[in-house]
Structures are given as structure tokens and as C-alpha cells.
Amino acid sequence: MKLSPLLLALVLTAPLALLARADGDGLPTGPSADQATTSKLVYGLLSDSRYAYRPRPLDDAMSQDVFKRYLESIDPGKMFLTAPDVARFASQKDKLDDAIKSGQLEPAYAIFTLYKQRVQERVDFARGLLKQDIFDFSGNERWEYDREDVPWAADSAALDAVWKKSVRNDWLRLKLAGKKPDEIRKTLDKRYANLGKTYADFNSDDAFQTFLNAYTSSIDPHTNYFDPRGAERFNQSMSLSLEGIGAVLQKQDDVVVIREIVPGGPADLSDKLKPGDRIVGVGQGTNGLIEDVVGWRIDDVVEKIKGPKGTQVRLDLVPPEAGLDSKPNRIVLTRDKVRLAEEAAKAETLTIPAHGDAPAKRIGVIKLKGFYQDFEGRRKNNGDYASATRDVAKLLKQFRADKVDGVVLDLRGNGGGSLTEAIELTGLFIDQGPVVQVRESGGRVSVENDRAPGVAWDGPLAVLVNRGSASASEIFAGAIQDYGRGLVIGETTFGKGTVQNLVDLDRWPANEKARYGQVKLTIAQFFRVAGGSTQNKGVVPDIAFPVTVDASDYGESTYDNALPWTRIAAVPHTQYGNFAPLLPKLESLHAARIATDKEFQWQAEDVARFKAERDKKYLSLNEAERRAEKEKLDAIRKDRQEERKRLNIALDPLLVDSGDDGLQANERDIAKEAAREKAAEDRPDPLLRESAAILADAIRLLNGDRALASQVLPVAKTAGHWAE
Structure with missing residues (x-):
């Protein structure tokens, strides 16, 4: 530029x-x-x-x-x-x-x-x-x-x-x-x-x-200014890496506290820090002045702790069980490049029980929180740069080796990221072709293609989305839907159909040190290969789950200055399949299954209760009324755990002592709160399991009905893998 x-x-x-x-x-x-x-x-x-x-x-x-x-x-x-x-x-x-x-x-x-x-x-x-x-x-x-x-x-x-x-x-x-x-x-x-x-x-x-x-x-809603610190944090989140000690920090009262230790980072490898430790002093190198950081803003403390790979930092730490006035423990750490592995793509395998004469199905699940890419690492041709597509490709390779029957890509809460990653990730499932159309400010439309021959996964595929799936997630889900390459399951997505680019304001004055920050600027609007925009309307799923967040509360449509929905001409693309003839059967099986699925029913009840409370927009200040409400919720939690025991299904770790304690997050024991967040990853996930079950249903139906398979997958290159 x-x-x-x-x-x-x-x-x-x-x-x-x-x-x-x-x-x-x-x-x-x-x-x-x-x-x-x-x-x-x-x-x-x-x-x-x-x-x-x-x-x-x-x-x-x-x-x-x-x-x-x-x-x-x-x-x-x-x-x-x-x-x-x-x-x-x-x-x-x-x-x-x-x-x-x-x-x-x-x-x-x-x-x-x-x-x-x-x-x-x-x-x-x-x-x-x-x-x-x-x-x-x-x-x-x-x-x-x-x-x-x-x-x-x-x-x-x-x-x-x-x-x-x-x-x-x-x-x-x-x-x-x-x-x-x-x-x-x-x-x-x-x-x-x-x-x-x-x-x-x-x-x-x-x-x-x-x-x-x-x-x-x-x-527009997605044009933002980042000061130099904010720009650095944004770039770190996109590259899933930083240079520092590898610890997640939180401010509590006047002190910055260790919340989590990043696996594989200097803090983890040193075995000298633990969640709950309070940082009271920071010094640079082996003999730099130790600065008392009690009372500092957390971003100022972070600025002192992070630094170039290979440099040293000294920390004065007070353990959580000691008084703040206690003599601190002094440690020395050598900074290094830290990969934020917790934010990278993750995989698991779900087994869907046998149905009638059809055997059990093993469905691979990939959870992707963002379309991340280390732009600098890619520019320098660093072979180890972070990339959502590369990580997903590795997981798909393992799924092929494990001979799973199908794959669900979970994009719930994935707010987007790199447009390049969205295109290349789509290319893991289609064999070359257009992925998205991009219209620039002057009206010129270009087509972004997957040019890599071959695919990483040509078997049955479903994409799970919700209202929090936005931007790059919508490009991917929309392309998979337009190609008829897989089922889209869940809620209508966010509706962000615009493309942003980061503009470094320091590049023009050629500053050696960041002074002016960056602007995330809307430069284009994207359109699906079928011609429609996701702007405002989002991607509508093939199989819909109960809506957790109303469009009037969250999404592109809530912005008063969002671009309107529109469409342009479609571009030629392969039609791998047409799932329309299959959807009524899948809906019927889905409805029958969730009618007896306690976890799914509880999820729907919780959503309905939340919406009712939200629509009320007030809390009673009558103690008897509030106590009755609390006791009712406590009884529901207790009954559900007892029902889980009776049905021999996994207990929900967050329903143990999970009543409202009246505290804010920064008032609780930090180590316990971090552990509680980790436990949330083991919570029952009825929506994910039902998505895998729907995909298993599709595989069984197409395997058992050749006439239906010929309707759904008439010329699909992957038809042999959907229906063998």
C-alpha cells in the first residue's frame, strides 16, 4: 500500500x-x-x-x-x-x-x-x-x-x-x-x-x-484502532505465539497474580511458578533494578515481564498462602518464544452407538477457535509458523490413519481471523475451485480460489456453527454448503460479510519503534460462490438447533451502521452433493433422538430460562422471592446430577457447588477459578454429540439406500466415501 x-x-x-x-x-x-x-x-x-x-x-x-x-x-x-x-x-x-x-x-x-x-x-x-x-x-x-x-x-x-x-x-x-x-x-x-x-x-x-x-x-462496526500495545496483543492472538515467560496473568486487588502456566513455556519448564503466585517485583537481566510493581496496571507489569527470546527477567513472587508483606521468592527466567497451544485446533473422537443393523460409527471432531496464522512467520518462510490449516491437516491425517467414519468441524464461537486460512482450510475438503468472491471499494470483484490439488479429507463432513461463528467461519461454512460438500448444523451464524486488513500507521513514517499503532480497516465485502452474501443474514444451517442467542441481541444485524445484505452473480463450482432429499429423514431421526436425550433437553431448558430472565431485565430485591428462585435452581442442579448417576452418564463438573457465590471473577481464588475453567472443557456437550449423531445418521442412510444416495450425491467425487 x-x-x-x-x-x-x-x-x-x-x-x-x-x-x-x-x-x-x-x-x-x-x-x-x-x-x-x-x-x-x-x-x-x-x-x-x-x-x-x-x-x-x-x-x-x-x-x-x-x-x-x-x-x-x-x-x-x-x-x-x-x-x-x-x-x-x-x-x-x-x-x-x-x-x-x-x-x-x-x-x-x-x-x-x-x-x-x-x-x-x-x-x-x-x-x-x-x-x-x-x-x-x-x-x-x-x-x-x-x-x-x-x-x-x-x-x-x-x-x-x-x-x-x-x-x-x-x-x-x-x-x-x-x-x-x-x-x-x-x-x-x-x-x-x-x-x-x-x-x-x-x-x-x-x-x-x-x-x-x-x-x-x-x-462501520469492524473498523478499529489499536494503539501500539493493542496492536501487539492482536498480532499475538493471530500468530498464537509471543516472546516472554509463558504465563497468563490477572489483576487481583493491587497485585498481578499468576492465573495459568502455559505448557512448554519457560515458566512451566522452570517449575518455579504456580497459579496463585503474586508478582511484587520485576527486574531486567541478572542484575537490573527490581521494580516494585504492587499497584501497577496489569498491562504495565506485562510490558516489564515480556521481552525478546534469550533475555532474562527476574521476578519477586509471594505465594498465595503467605501474607503480601512476606519476604518474596526471587527467580530468574530466560524468555523464549511461547506457542499458545491451548488456542490451537484440537481433536477428539466420539463413538455413536449402533442403530438397528447399522454398526457403531466413530466420528472425529476438530474444534477450531480461530483462523489463526503467524503472518510474519509465513512471510519469512518459517517452516514452523502457526497456521490453522496446517494444524487441521495434521489432525485429518491422524483421523485417516484411525479410519474414522466422518468428521465434524466445530466452529462454534469462532469469530474468524485470516481470510487466507479460510480459503486454504476449505481446500482441505474440496479439490481446487473458487471459495469466496471479494468485492472491493471500487466495485471490482475477484474470486479467491483453492489452487492446491487433492484434498486432506474426502469423507463425510459436517460443520457445527452458532451465532458466535463469524467472518472466516462463515466463508468456510458457506463454501462447504454451496459445494454440497458437507452438512451445516447448528444456529444461523453472526452475519459478518466484510473483509478487514491491518494497516500499520508506523510504516509510512518508517519509525524504528511503534508510535502510532494500527488500524483494522474494512477494505472489501465477501460473497459466497453461489452469489449471496453472509452480511447480516449469516449462514443458515441445514439442520437447526435451538437458538441460544437471538439475532436481536447479538450479531451483525444489531449494528445500526452495518452494511445491508446483497448478492452478486454466482461463479461456476463443483456440486459435490445436494442434501435436500436427505434433510427430512435427518430431521425426523434428530427429533426422535433428542426427545429422549436428557442433556439436550436440559440445554434447551437452560436457554429458555436464560431468555426469560433476560427479557425480564430486572432482579427482585425481595429476599424471599430471590431465595425461592435460588432454591429452585439449586434443586434443578441437584436433580440433574442424580439423574446422571441413575442413567450412568458423566457428571457435570461445574454443577458441584456451582450456585451463585455473589463474588466477581477477580474476587475468587484464582487458582481454583482457573481449574474450574479447565473443568468446563469436560462438561457434557449435547450439541456436539448430536451433531456427530446426525452425521452418523447421514452415513447410514446413504449406505443403506442406493437410490437416495444417487439423489444426494449424483456426481460427487467423494460419493464413494459417503456411501460405500
């Missing part, structure tokens, strides 16, 4: 002497020199039709939209700012366009400063309530927690009433969990104090990134 004259001018005319002045809170009243330059660079990029798929003029109308989105970003629940606060800055709402263009962002910083002040006032108010006698729960009050669409509170007194109910709800949750008043008061006081500290740590970078993303999201 070449530097446009406009962007070049912005770089050369940046006000290098601009130094922001801090207010009494420590938050600058205006941008730094780099932030001012970044604002101009982002404006130049998003307003240029050569880069942006749908450029929008940054005028007064968009300025008002940016103002609205900025307020929604910092106070989405309208819990801190009041109507007079918003009115105070209303005169700026049609001037933010000029602020972004010029890099003079003082209005945005002024709003953020007031926001921080209001947060502290609310924290002080909440802590003050704990000393009052307001915790009688015999009345009929409600805590109406869904405040997204309510108007801004008329004044501070109106917000007082809202916060009083919120605090009373927090107290009631802990009381129902069996906590005593003194313990409740102590827990909540610490909670609110920590909330205040968290917001007090917000700085100029937070204000700048939040405001600039209010601008980028006004263009």
Missing part, C-alpha cells in the same frame, strides 16, 4: 512541539504529539476511498455520531454521567470532526476527565451506603439492570437512587450465598474501592483509544 499525498502531508505537518498539559487527576487535557499525528493519519486513511470500502465524510453529522458513540463507550449503562453532564459538552458534538482532522482532541479529554471524576464520586457514594441501614429486603423494589436504552439520569440524586438499588442487589447476592453482614460489608467495600482504583489508573492512552474507536466505529 503506497502512501497517499494526503497521508504524507499529515505526517510532515504534525505538530511535533505539541505537549499536553496534565490536569489535577494526572490525565492530560489534550493529546501528545504522537496522538495528534495518529488522529490525522487515521482520518486520512478512513476518508480515502482507495483504502476504505465504505468511506464516509467526516462532517458535522458524523461528528454527532462520534459524540454519541464516545459517551456510549465510556458509560454504556448510564451509571456515571448525568443529563447535565452530557449537556455540558453538547456544544462540542458537531465540532469533533474538526478536532479529529486537526489532532486537537481537547474536548474528548475533557469528557474523559469528567467521566473519571464521576466514577470516583459514585465509588465514594457506594462505599458510603455500606455504612447505612438500607439492607432490609422485605419490600417489592427491583434492580432494573438493563440501562442501555434508558435516558441519562436527570441529576445526581436520580443516580443516587439507581446506585442504591445496585448496591442493595450486590448485598443481597452475597447474603443469599450465606455471607454474614460484616463479611459482606468488607467484600463490597473492597470491590468498590478496587473499581475506583481501576478507573483512576485510566490515562491518556485509554482516553485516546476510546475516542478514536468512537470515530472508527462510526465508519
Whole structure:
């Protein structure tokens, strides 16, 4: 991508002497020199039709939209700012366009400063309530927690009433969990104090990134700005690798704590750290100054701990069983490249019992959380670079060796990733051909093809999706469906039919060190080979499961500025099969099976109960009513475990002592909470098992009915493997 004259001018005319002045809170009243330059660079990029798929003029109308989105970003629940606060800055709402263009962002910083002040006032108010006698729960009050669409509170007194109910709800949750008043008061006081500290740590970078993303999201929902740290984290998530010690960290109170140890990393191999250890000091090399990091922001601590492969870092650790003032243990670790194996593709095999005269079927399952790729490693031709396609290919090779009968690719919750990976992954299942059409901003349509001859798996295939399956997941699922290569099972997908590219803002000034960050910019829209878009509508499954999340709550259709659905001409492609004649039989078998499947029924009950609670949008503050609700849920959990024992099916590890303890995640024992998350991987998964059963049904039907097989797979190159 070449530097446009406009962007070049912005770089050369940046006000290098601009130094922001801090207010009494420590938050600058205006941008730094780099932030001012970044604002101009982002404006130049998003307003240029050569880069942006749908450029929008940054005028007064968009300025008002940016103002609205900025307020929604910092106070989405309208819990801190009041109507007079918003009115105070209303005169700026049609001037933010000029602020972004010029890099003079003082209005945005002024709003953020007031926001921080209001947060502290609310924290002080909440802590003050704990000393009052307001915790009688015999009345009929409600805590109406869904405040997204309510108007801004008329004044501070109106917000007082809202916060009083919120605090009373927090107290009631802990009381129902069996906590005593003194313990409740102590827990909540610490909670609110920590909330205040968290917001007090917000700085100029937070204000700048939040405001600039209010601008980028006004263009479209998937255009985002990343500051240098955010860009680094994004790239790490895509490459599934980082250079550091290999530990997952979490902030608890004033200290950063080890949450998990990454297998195979320096921390794991040293055997010197464990979950729950608290990091109180960090030093560089073998003799660098040990810095006391108690009270630091977690991202600042992370910055000190990570570093280039081969360098050393020293950590002062206090074990979880010792007091924070205890003498720390000092360890030395040599940093290394760490592969985030937990996020990579994983495989398992499910055995579906025999049905009538048909023998049991073994179905291989591949769970893929994202379409990851180490872009830098691939560019350097590093043979060991992370790639979703390469990892899945290895798992398919093992499945072939194990002679499984079919494969389910589980893309639930897979939000996408690399477009290249989506194309190449599709190529593991089709033998060359178009995978996706891409329309650029000027209207030119190109076709992205799988050019690799042969396939990695030519047998029976199903793709499991849900509302969280987006972007690259939809490209893959849509191509498999259009080719008739496999069954798509689950829920209608997210509906994100646009393509983004990362633009490094430091590439133009040729900075040696990252200063300006990156923009994830929408550059194109993709279309299925059959011509339709997934935009807004998503991929509709062949066999539908109960909807867990409504389209009105989550998905592309919930964005007010999402691109509309449209279609273009189809492109010629192989039709491996047509599953339409098979679907009624599969639906019938599916319905009969889930009618007696307790786990599947319980899943549907839980979804229905969740939706009913969500639609209610409030919690009763009547103790008797809440206690009855809690006892009902506890009874359901207990009954289900007893039923599992009776039916000799696996117990759900998360239903043991799983009632609401009233605590937030960062208030629980970190090591136990991490172990609990690991246990979640062993939970019964009725949707996955039913997907495997549906695929097994399809194999049996096609094997047992040659006439049906000839209808479903008339010319399929893989027909012999679907129906032998």
C-alpha cells in the first residue's frame, strides 16, 4: 500500500512541539504529539476511498455520531454521567470532526476527565451506603439492570437512587450465598474501592483509544484502532505465539497474580511458578533494578515481564498462602518464544452407538477457535509458523490413519481471523475451485480460489456453527454448503460479510519503534460462490438447533451502521452433493433422538430460562422471592446430577457447588477459578454429540439406500466415501 499525498502531508505537518498539559487527576487535557499525528493519519486513511470500502465524510453529522458513540463507550449503562453532564459538552458534538482532522482532541479529554471524576464520586457514594441501614429486603423494589436504552439520569440524586438499588442487589447476592453482614460489608467495600482504583489508573492512552474507536466505529462496526500495545496483543492472538515467560496473568486487588502456566513455556519448564503466585517485583537481566510493581496496571507489569527470546527477567513472587508483606521468592527466567497451544485446533473422537443393523460409527471432531496464522512467520518462510490449516491437516491425517467414519468441524464461537486460512482450510475438503468472491471499494470483484490439488479429507463432513461463528467461519461454512460438500448444523451464524486488513500507521513514517499503532480497516465485502452474501443474514444451517442467542441481541444485524445484505452473480463450482432429499429423514431421526436425550433437553431448558430472565431485565430485591428462585435452581442442579448417576452418564463438573457465590471473577481464588475453567472443557456437550449423531445418521442412510444416495450425491467425487 503506497502512501497517499494526503497521508504524507499529515505526517510532515504534525505538530511535533505539541505537549499536553496534565490536569489535577494526572490525565492530560489534550493529546501528545504522537496522538495528534495518529488522529490525522487515521482520518486520512478512513476518508480515502482507495483504502476504505465504505468511506464516509467526516462532517458535522458524523461528528454527532462520534459524540454519541464516545459517551456510549465510556458509560454504556448510564451509571456515571448525568443529563447535565452530557449537556455540558453538547456544544462540542458537531465540532469533533474538526478536532479529529486537526489532532486537537481537547474536548474528548475533557469528557474523559469528567467521566473519571464521576466514577470516583459514585465509588465514594457506594462505599458510603455500606455504612447505612438500607439492607432490609422485605419490600417489592427491583434492580432494573438493563440501562442501555434508558435516558441519562436527570441529576445526581436520580443516580443516587439507581446506585442504591445496585448496591442493595450486590448485598443481597452475597447474603443469599450465606455471607454474614460484616463479611459482606468488607467484600463490597473492597470491590468498590478496587473499581475506583481501576478507573483512576485510566490515562491518556485509554482516553485516546476510546475516542478514536468512537470515530472508527462510526465508519462501520469492524473498523478499529489499536494503539501500539493493542496492536501487539492482536498480532499475538493471530500468530498464537509471543516472546516472554509463558504465563497468563490477572489483576487481583493491587497485585498481578499468576492465573495459568502455559505448557512448554519457560515458566512451566522452570517449575518455579504456580497459579496463585503474586508478582511484587520485576527486574531486567541478572542484575537490573527490581521494580516494585504492587499497584501497577496489569498491562504495565506485562510490558516489564515480556521481552525478546534469550533475555532474562527476574521476578519477586509471594505465594498465595503467605501474607503480601512476606519476604518474596526471587527467580530468574530466560524468555523464549511461547506457542499458545491451548488456542490451537484440537481433536477428539466420539463413538455413536449402533442403530438397528447399522454398526457403531466413530466420528472425529476438530474444534477450531480461530483462523489463526503467524503472518510474519509465513512471510519469512518459517517452516514452523502457526497456521490453522496446517494444524487441521495434521489432525485429518491422524483421523485417516484411525479410519474414522466422518468428521465434524466445530466452529462454534469462532469469530474468524485470516481470510487466507479460510480459503486454504476449505481446500482441505474440496479439490481446487473458487471459495469466496471479494468485492472491493471500487466495485471490482475477484474470486479467491483453492489452487492446491487433492484434498486432506474426502469423507463425510459436517460443520457445527452458532451465532458466535463469524467472518472466516462463515466463508468456510458457506463454501462447504454451496459445494454440497458437507452438512451445516447448528444456529444461523453472526452475519459478518466484510473483509478487514491491518494497516500499520508506523510504516509510512518508517519509525524504528511503534508510535502510532494500527488500524483494522474494512477494505472489501465477501460473497459466497453461489452469489449471496453472509452480511447480516449469516449462514443458515441445514439442520437447526435451538437458538441460544437471538439475532436481536447479538450479531451483525444489531449494528445500526452495518452494511445491508446483497448478492452478486454466482461463479461456476463443483456440486459435490445436494442434501435436500436427505434433510427430512435427518430431521425426523434428530427429533426422535433428542426427545429422549436428557442433556439436550436440559440445554434447551437452560436457554429458555436464560431468555426469560433476560427479557425480564430486572432482579427482585425481595429476599424471599430471590431465595425461592435460588432454591429452585439449586434443586434443578441437584436433580440433574442424580439423574446422571441413575442413567450412568458423566457428571457435570461445574454443577458441584456451582450456585451463585455473589463474588466477581477477580474476587475468587484464582487458582481454583482457573481449574474450574479447565473443568468446563469436560462438561457434557449435547450439541456436539448430536451433531456427530446426525452425521452418523447421514452415513447410514446413504449406505443403506442406493437410490437416495444417487439423489444426494449424483456426481460427487467423494460419493464413494459417503456411501460405500
